Amino acid sequence: MRCELGEPSSATSSDGDSRPLADTELGEVPGPASGLSVTRCLRRLVRDSWPRQPDDTPPGLVTMLAAELDRRFGQAEAERAHDIALSAGGIEIGFEVTATGWLISAVYASVCDATRVTVEMAHAVASSQRAANVPLVGLRIVLCTVDEDRSGPQSRDAALAHARRLLAKTRSGQILVTAPAAVVAGPTLPPGIGLLDQGLWTPAPGAEPERIYRMSIGGSSADGVATSNLGWARRAVHGSAGEQTAEGEAQLETVRRVWRNAVDGGAGMVLVSGGSPVSKTAFTAELALRLHAEGALVLYGRWEERARVPYRAFQEALGFYASASSTEQLVVDLEGWADVVARLLPEVATRVGGSHLAQFDSSAERARVFEALGTWVLAITKRAPTVIVLDDVHWAESTSVLLLAHLWHICLRHRLMLVVTGEARRGNAVDRLADLASHIDADAFERIRLA
Numbered sequence: 001m002r003c004e005l006g007e008p009s010s011a012t013s014s015d016g017d018s019r020p021l022a023d024t025e026l027g028e029v030p031g032p033a034s035g036l037s038v039t040r041c042l043r044r045l046v047r048d049s050w051p052r053q054p055d056d057t058p059p060g061l062v063t064m065l066a067a068e069l070d071r072r073f074g075q076a077e078a079e080r081a082h083d084i085a086l087s088a089g090g091i092e093i094g095f096e097v098t099a100t101g102w103l104i105s106a107v108y109a110s111v112c113d114a115t116r117v118t119v120e121m122a123h124a125v126a127s128s129q130r131a132a133n134v135p136l137v138g139l140r141i142v143l144c145t146v147d148e149d150r151s152g153p154q155s156r157d158a159a160l161a162h163a164r165r166l167l168a169k170t171r172s173g174q175i176l177v178t179a180p181a182a183v184v185a186g187p188t189l190p191p192g193i194g195l196l197d198q199g200l201w202t203p204a205p206g207a208e209p210e211r212i213y214r215m216s217i218g219g220s221s222a223d224g225v226a227t228s229n230l231g232w233a234r235r236a237v238h239g240s241a242g243e244q245t246a247e248g249e250a251q252l253e254t255v256r257r258v259w260r261n262a263v264d265g266g267a268g269m270v271l272v273s274g275g276s277p278v279s280k281t282a283f284t285a286e287l288a289l290r291l292h293a294e295g296a297l298v299l300y301g302r303w304e305e306r307a308r309v310p311y312r313a314f315q316e317a318l319g320f321y322a323s324a325s326s327t328e329q330l331v332v333d334l335e336g337w338a339d340v341v342a343r344l345l346p347e348v349a350t351r352v353g354g355s356h357l358a359q360f361d362s363s364a365e366r367a368r369v370f371e372a373l374g375t376w377v378l379a380i381t382k383r384a385p386t387v388i389v390l391d392d393v394h395w396a397e398s399t400s401v402l403l404l405a406h407l408w409h410i411c412l413r414h415r416l417m418l419v420v421t422g423e424a425r426r427g428n429a430v431d432r433l434a435d436l437a438s439h440i441d442a443d444a445f446e447r448i449r450l451a
Helices: 032-047 075-087 111-128 155-168 179-188 231-238 246-263 277-293 312-324 327-334 346-352 363-383 398-410 429-444
Strands: 061-070 091-097 101-108 139-147 175-178 193-201 210-217 268-274 297-302 386-391 416-421 445-450
Touching: 032 111, 032 210, 061 075, 061 111, 061 155, 061 179, 075 091, 075 101, 075 111, 101 111, 101 155, 111 139, 111 179, 111 210, 139 155, 139 179, 155 175, 175 179, 179 193, 179 210, 179 231, 193 277, 210 231, 231 277, 231 297, 246 268, 246 277, 246 416, 246 445, 268 277, 268 429, 277 297, 277 386, 277 416, 277 445, 297 312, 312 346, 312 363, 312 386, 312 398, 327 346, 327 363, 363 386, 363 398, 398 416, 398 429, 429 445
Parallel strands: 139 175, 268 416, 268 445, 297 386, 386 416
Antiparallel strands: 061 101, 061 139, 091 101, 175 210, 193 210
């Protein structure tokens, strides 16, 4: 998928292929409610301490920040943005007056420092705007991360030139992040900030295409509702070969048709098999990023050969969701099932007051687990259309396969799509799941066989 990163300004080169972005762009008159949500979220982000996880910027990585304020801002606002870049430890600070406004650039050893500066600049701009419904209009920011150890001593100059080319393609109100920065910064971002996949961009003729993400600020994730789990997907596509083949694009479109039906209230299940483990992960990662950019909540879990724990993939997917949700939201979601959920996720019991009970293997207790998790997943899908990606089902125990079928059955009229990957072998979990799914609702079940 290629993307068009906005109409070029007067200083823009015509480099790069194009494909339109999503219709809704941050800062492009999203409406009063969205504008107020952005402003409130920025105020909270600047006030609170973050990142929520340690900064894991690998040695040798540096991040270039390039920001432009257009002529609707005065020099005082531009100097304020410059001071923010300087106060967070930026080096090689640049400040230029251009034909269209003010250009600020800086270099950071930490991706998270660069991200924090981005948020503080956005807050300063939003605070100075008179029109609350378009709080970031007139501001454009790009974060571009490079590996100095691999690229050599001239990498900073090349990366800054690269960031400025991308900035020239950026629409008013947008904050764009290159893939290496997104991979490192993504897990550290606090609720209220999302990274939306914008596809591939070719910075210059003959250059390798690279993935671009748009930083989204505000929205439901700022109000105690968990964000998507996409670190695995960003890592997978960052390390893959780039564009999908024509066959891969056709298969992605097939799954998107299932998704559109799910958004309308008809749950779907997609079973992905064939190909290599790497290609299956790359395919589902591409799918997850695209659907997230369209508004899906994406949760992820996987089974492992060496850890045959009952319901393991569900523990990972729902455990992430729980860790990123407010306690108040969890209490509402679980509807009295905290004691049962605590058997899978003891940390949930600590937060919502359930008991730490032992695991039980009886069919009656298994039914209670199914009902508890079904209640929870239904509550999640009522707030947001949801994709749950479950990897390597061929390592799943039989109870997990039955739980999968149960969840799909009770969610058939809700906004849920289950994407399950596995190696198809005669009589294993993949075959059992395909058989169960086709009996529940053959029309809503799609099987993708990768080459």
